[in-house]
Amino acid sequence: MEAGKQTHPELAGGFNADEQRVDWHDETLWWIRQKRDKAAHGIPEWELLRETASQIKNNVLSGLADYLENFEARALENGIKVHWAADAAAHNQIVYSILKEKEVTQLVKSKSMLTEECHLNTFLEEKGISVIDSDLGERIVQLAKEPPSHIVLPCIHKKKEEIGELFHEHLGTAAGESDPQVLTEAARQHLREVFLTSKAALTGVNFAIAETGEFVVCTNEGNADLGAHLADVHIASMGIEKIIPERAHLGVFLRLLTRSATGQPITTYSSHFKKPAPGQEIHLILVDNGRTEHMGREDFRASLKCIRCGACMNTCPVYRRSGGHSYHYTISGPIGAILAPNLDRKKYADLPFASTLCGSCSNVCPVKIDIHQQLYKWRQVIVQEGHADLAKKVSMKGMSLLLSSPNAYRIAGKSGRWLLRHAPFAMNNKFNPWYKQREMPSPPEQSFSEWYKKMKK
Amino acid sequence: MLAALRHNQPEHSVLPPLLYFPLAPAAELKEQFIRIATGIGSVVHTADTFEGALELLQKTLQPGQKVLSTLPELSSDGFIYPGKDQDPHIYADLDVAVFKPLVAVAENSALWITEEQLIVRALPFITQHIYMLVDVSVLVGDMHEASRITGLKSQEYGFGTYIAGPSKTADIEQSLVLGAHGPRSMTIFLYGSGT
Ligand code: SF4
Numbered sequence: 001m002e003a004g005k006q007t008h009p010e011l012a013g014g015f016n017a018d019e020q021r022v023d024w025h026d027e028t029l030w031w032i033r034q035k036r037d038k039a040a041h042g043i044p045e046w047e048l049l050r051e052t053a054s055q056i057k058n059n060v061l062s063g064l065a066d067y068l069e070n071f072e073a074r075a076l077e078n079g080i081k082v083h084w085a086a087d088a089a090a091h092n093q094i095v096y097s098i099l100k101e102k103e104v105t106q107l108v109k110s111k112s113m114l115t116e117e118c119h120l121n122t123f124l125e126e127k128g129i130s131v132i133d134s135d136l137g138e139r140i141v142q143l144a145k146e147p148p149s150h151i152v153l154p155c156i157h158k159k160k161e162e163i164g165e166l167f168h169e170h171l172g173t174a175a176g177e178s179d180p181q182v183l184t185e186a187a188r189q190h191l192r193e194v195f196l197t198s199k200a201a202l203t204g205v206n207f208a209i210a211e212t213g214e215f216v217v218c219t220n221e222g223n224a225d226l227g228a229h230l231a232d233v234h235i236a237s238m239g240i241e242k243i244i245p246e247r248a249h250l251g252v253f254l255r256l257l258t259r260s261a262t263g264q265p266i267t268t269y270s271s272h273f274k275k276p277a278p279g280q281e282i283h284l285i286l287v288d289n290g291r292t293e294h295m296g297r298e299d300f301r302a303s304l305k306c307i308r309c310g311a312c313m314n315t316c317p318v319y320r321r322s323g324g325h326s327y328h329y330t331i332s333g334p335i336g337a338i339l340a341p342n343l344d345r346k347k348y349a350d351l352p353f354a355s356t357l358c359g360s361c362s363n364v365c366p367v368k369i370d371i372h373q374q375l376y377k378w379r380q381v382i383v384q385e386g387h388a389d390l391a392k393k394v395s396m397k398g399m400s401l402l403l404s405s406p407n408a409y410r411i412a413g414k415s416g417r418w419l420l421r422h423a424p425f426a427m428n429n430k431f432n433p434w435y436k437q438r439e440m441p442s443p444p445e446q447s448f449s450e451w452y453k454k455m456k457k
Numbered sequence: 458m459l460a461a462l463r464h465n466q467p468e469h470s471v472l473p474p475l476l477y478f479p480l481a482p483a484a485e486l487k488e489q490f491i492r493i494a495t496g497i498g499s500v501v502h503t504a505d506t507f508e509g510a511l512e513l514l515q516k517t518l519q520p521g522q523k524v525l526s527t528l529p530e531l532s533s534d535g536f537i538y539p540g541k542d543q544d545p546h547i548y549a550d551l552d553v554a555v556f557k558p559l560v561a562v563a564e565n566s567a568l569w570i571t572e573e574q575l576i577v578r579a580l581p582f583i584t585q586h587i588y589m590l591v592d593v594s595v596l597v598g599d600m601h602e603a604s605r606i607t608g609l610k611s612q613e614y615g616f617g618t619y620i621a622g623p624s625k626t627a628d629i630e631q632s633l634v635l636g637a638h639g640p641r642s643m644t645i646f647l648y649g650s651g652t
Contacts (some may be wrong), residue, residue: 020580028631043564045478056471062470065463078615086458137628153628160630174536180629196549212608222582222624222639230545240462247608248475251600252472254619255564265493265565266600266621268639269582275615277578278542289458296465456592 007350012322025157026320033314033441035263036205036364043255053252054368057305060243061295067210067243068286071452074213074286078275085287088118094285095120096203099129102233104200110224111135112204113151113308114237114287116330120202121404134192134223136187143170149324151331152261152310191223201227205238205284206307207253211246214274215284218257218267235283236273240291241304253307256366261308294342301324303338305367312361312371318354327351334361338374341382350386352378359416483650486563486596490597491647494566496506497622499643501537510590510648517588518553519643526555527576528590545579552582554635558620560606564599568645570609571614578616580619587623594651 016022040046060067072082085091099107107124109115109131121131123144133142137154143145143166149155155304164178173186177334203224206348208215215236217224228234242251258264295301313319313333324332329340329348334355340348352375361371481489491501502517504510511530518524525537525548532538536555539548556575558568568589572578581587597603608616624639635641 031631045476048476052473052476053460055470058467058470059472062467064466065459067463068459109510132639134624135628152565153631155628156631158630160632163629180632181634186624188636188638192549195638196546220624221626221637223637225582225618226579226638229582245472248604250600250608251602251604252476254604260622262627264497266562266567266619268497268621268624269618270567271616271618272614273616277572288462292458292465293464295462295467298467301465301467328582414583 006328007320008326008354009350011326011328012026012354015323015326016321020056021159022321022323024159025323029314030154032262033311033364036260036311036314037263039259039265041261043259049252049256050366050368052304053307053366056244056249056252057367060241060245061301061304063245064240064243064295067245068240071208071210071213071243072286073393074211075215076213078213078214080273080276080282080284081281083285085285085289087286087289089116090118091237091285091287093290094283095237096124096127096129096233097122098233098283099200102200104233104295105129106198107131107200107202108198108227108231109133109138109195109202110204110227111138111154112202112237113148113331114204114239115202116147117289118237118287120237121138126201132191132198134191134194134227135219135221136184139187139191140166142281143167147325147330149332150310150313151308151333157325163311181361190385194374195223197231198227198231200233200235201231202235202237203228203243205236206257207244207250208238208284209247210243212274214247214272215242216254216270216272218254218270220264220268222269225269227275228271228273232279233281233283234273235285235289237285240286240288241306250263257307257309260311260364260366285349290343294339297342300338300342300374302369303335303342303371303374305369306335306339307367308335309366311364311366315360315364317356317358317360322354327354333371333377334371338371338378341378345382345385346387349382352376352382478599480598480602483593483596486598487593487647489560489563490566490596493564494622494645496637497566498625498633499566499622499645501568501645501647504646504648505650507590507592507648510646514555514588514590514646519575522557523550525551525552525575525580525584527580528555528557531555539576539580542575543577545577545583548577548583550579551584553586553588554580555588555590556581557590557592559595559612560603561596562598562600562603562619563596565621567600567603567604567619569617569619571612571617573614575616581618581620582624582639585638586642586644587620589620589643589645591627591647592647593647 083094133139140155149157160178167173168175171186171190203217205215206218225439256268327336329336337351355375357372359372495591502513558570560569621642623635626637627633
């Protein structure tokens with residue numbers, strides 16, 4: 001990524017240089033977290049839903065190969081063309097060959113973290129195909145030539161004045177205009193034109209149902225549907241873990257997804273694509289890109305249950321105060337920090353250390369992934385595998401913070417030497433100074449900035 | 458690829474039982490549906506009968522608007538009726554589209570509609586405003602029940618969607634704006650007694 005070799009603490013340090021912006025970012029995300037809480041508390045059976053979703057996903061992982069075969073067979077019967085991609089390069093090549101065959105030069109895309117993971121845009125642009133992201137937030141970061149900083153809220157790090165400037169430059173809005181209503185209207189007009197003139201559309205997939213061969217795409221803006229229904233060719237890209245067994249299970253996930261993400265009761269659109277419309281083609285690409293390998297890691301495979309709601313980011317004290325870009329990986333926040341090392345342990349050795357292990361992420365996760373425990377386990381693996389140079393540096397600096405607070409002193413007395421030497425954060429949550437965070441709206445200001453200041457050195 | 462996956466998968470883990478929650482009384486569902494629909498930006502009108510709802514609907518239309526409906530009851534009177542296999546691009550300047558969804562969900566005000574009522578898939582997205590005629594008797598409590606009904610073999614579809622409210626975005630500093638790419642407004646005409 002553009003971020004080059006900078007580590008999370010270094011990048012976070014840059015983000016932290018503007019204190020007001022950090023506070024604003026922190027508060028905005030916390031506000032979303034609170035909306036999530038309100039939505040969750042409105043459902044008496046919330047915990048049962050989470051447990052059920054978790055068990056369904058456990059079942060999916062244990063039978064994924066069969067489910068995929070089943071899904072493929074049903075989808076083919078339904079008239080969907082199915083492709084398999086072992087890695088990002090294969091995925092991009094498939095997309096390109098479909099577009100080339102149809103002589104398409106403009107692709108309209110709705111939100112798909114998978115295509116970000118595969119770096120599809122740059123690949124296609126090098127081949128002379130223009131790619132236009134149609135989700136408003138994604139369009140904004142695309143115009144700014146930045147990656148999304150959040151999986152659900154791609155431009156959560158941007159101020160409206162900055163967006164106004166971008167729109168002034170690219171969409172011709174008045175200089176100084178920063179009213180969200182006006183800017184959104186300008187984007188609407190601009191993207192309408194794109195929808196109406198694109199012969200091919202690419203969407204992500206939220207859920208793919210093994211029983212029926214259909215897939216479900218959720219958006220609030222309606223961009224996935226406008227793109228897909230107005231194009232001759234609809235390409236849908238999905239990671240192989242997006243499978244759910246039966247259609248009847250969908251209710252559980254649709255109840256959880258958006259309440260966890262933004263606190264809405266459901267997204268505006270939950271569209272079920274089963275068969276192509278007359279005269280239209282649907283291509284579905286099933287992408288592995290490291291997932292099979294990940295499945296083989298007993299301690300870490302649970303992260304494949306993720307439904308990409310973003311709740312773990314919104315609640316994370318480190319994410320909120322360091323920003324998505326500091327993670328230098330497509331998926332940021334706690335879930336990104338446990339997915340990234342699977343692909344490259346050396347490059348992302350710092351990410352599992354970008355956490356206080358407070359456990360708030362695991363508490364909000366709608367599919368009950370043991371996120372903070374995986375972060376802890378990754379730290380051990382990274383140290384053992386000798387990628388620890390960086391990791392140690394990060395963790396030793398973290399330790400100096402712990403030792404600087406009286407609270408942490410107690411931990412030092414109570415926990416073994418080994419922990420202190422190797423993974424100072426990996427202590428029983430009870431003794432963790434961030435433990436309070438679970439219930440408190442924002443981290444103790446002082447110690448957090450101190451922590452980062454020290455990490456930066 | 459699948460052989461490697463099979464090798465790496467964990468041991469079999471059983472599926473949990475399907476969830477089911479008893480249905481609340483019709484009046485409660487109706488109240489909840491209206492509250493939530495209004496909360497997410499829809500406008501809800503109620504009428505005792507279908508005819509009453511149609512009358513209300515006619516009154517909210519403005520002269521000069523390009524209005525489309527797939528309801529046989531509205532096949533005259535200046536309503537456009539879409540044809541199968543039409544190029545959706547011809548509806549780029551559509552003002553209002555009127556549909557009658559098959560299922561309405563009280564817990565989130567989502568309305569389930571399939572290709573059969575849409576005729577042309579792009580319609581509920583391309584129109585500037587969307588009108589929904591909802592019979593109280595199609596109300597269900599939650600998404601478990603909705604998933605069950607909409608998954609029945611008798612409900613076969615090539616494309617189906619739940620729609621909840623007007624299209625929206627909050628991508629610019631979390632300020633909610635209605636009318637992102639799809640309809641700028643959703644108006645629901647809820648009618649009947651639910652029996
Ligand atoms: S790990 Fe859990 S909370 Fe985080 S994005 Fe995935 S599903 Fe949501």
